[in-house]
Amino acid sequence: MKVIDSIVAQAASIAAIRRDIHAHPELCFEEVRTADLVAAKLTEWGIPIHRGMGKTGVVGIVKGRDDGACGRAIGLRADIDALPMQEFNTFEHASRHKGKMHACGHDGHTAMLLAAAQHFSTHRDFDGIVYLIFQPAEEGGGGAREMINDGLFEKFPMQAVFGMHNWPGMAAGCFAVSPGPVMASSNDFTITIHGKGSHAAMPHMGIDPVPIAAQMVQAFQNIISRNKKPIEAGVISVTMIHAGEANNVVPDSCEMQGTVRTFSIEMLDLLERRMREVADHICAAFEATCDFKLNRNYPPTINSPAEAEFARKVMQGIVGEDNVLVQEPTMGAEDFSFMLLEKPGAYCFIANGDGAHREMGHGEGPCTLHNPSYDFNDDLIPLGATYWVQLAQQWLAHPTVK
Incomplete structure (x- = not known):
């Protein structure tokens, strides 16, 4: 040395x-x-x-x-x-x-x-x-x-x-x-799922955003395994889910937050587009809606x-x-x-x-x-x-x- x-x-x-x-x-x-x-x-x-x-x-x-x-x-x-x-x-x-x-x-x-x-x-x-x-x-x-x-x-x-x-x-x-x-690039997202609140004993009276969020978390991993090339790197991590105030109430909404990491802007474009499409369509399938926001913080x-x-x-x-x-x-x-x-x-x-x-x-x-x-x-x-x-x-x- x-x-x-x-x-x-x-x-x-x-x-x-x-x-x-x-x-x-x-x-x-x-x-x-x-x-x-x-x-x-x-x-x-x-x-x-x-x-x-x-x-x-x-x-x-x-x-x-x-x-x-x-x-x-x-x-x-x-x-x-x-x-x-x-x-x-x-x-x-x-x-x-x-x-x-x-x-x-x-x-x-x-x-x-x-x-x-x-x-x-x-x-x-x-x-x-x-x-x-x-x-x-x-x-x-x-x-x-x-x-x-x-x-x-x-x-x-x-x-x-x-x-x-x-x-x-x-x-x-x-x-x-x-x-x-x-x-990698550093990016954070917030998704707010809008359902319809109801008594938890009568869930058919509402639109429960919590199982919608659960399906969304799983679907995002399908983006990683099936939409991007296997040899290219990308991470979608849902790190926070917030919903509800009482154990016998189906909440009106559910908020999800997390991070997306990529080594290229092109991959980030792909992941953001697919996440937005998946979020919108899963919500539509269950008669809910959502607000999707992704902040691009640091580039790769x-x-x-x-x-x-x-x-x-x-x-x-x-x-x-x-x-x-x-x-x-x-x-x-x-x-x-x-x-x-x-x-x-x-x-x-x-x-x-x-x-x-x-x-x-x-x-x-x-x-x-x-x-x-x-x-x-x-x-x-x-x-x-x-x-x-x-x-x-x-x-x-x-x-x-x-």
């Missing part, structure tokens, strides 16, 4: 920043303290900043030895927000805010990019510009979309943008990156082939070919997808290990993402920061990458 010595020398101080962020988690678009901390550190290191994009976003501007005159620029992105969940850990840097936790490692993502920024502040041995994008509201707020809407790529023109996420369960010291879809995260291969080669130079794995696509979602709709780039995984790094006082649960016993592995900071530095330097030095 070839990590940069100057980054290793500062790793403990960056880890302390990471733990401070972990102890003070902030939810989407509320990351004022975190943004203040990031801005203060970048300013301390002599890196110009721009604030307020996407409400609480921070962009650091690192110009190379040519002061950016060559016109080439690359974006490196880290998310900074936490999750609305209670932490089970009791170690020193556990969350001090009830109901808020860095359970996805965004504190670590911020730390790795800060470590790279600190190195860049004294090692500007490249031509071009490195934009350090500290993005708010990844966890459901669409912070990437909001930064783009606020002019991210107009104010800071770049030819490519890259992101990175820690990945528990992979052996520490490994990376994973692949071309094409690596994370699709890596550009050239940028993914470039990232892989950079990783191989750091950890060796055997430690750069195929990135198995996941049905989880990521709003970095909005950036990849606008610019070429790649979103990679850096292995977080199996949880053995956690200190005494961690919860009894596994060290998996969105788990109340999770904690980021601080040993990754030098490795992740080295990847950011090497990626930017090599990309800016490679005129054939566009």
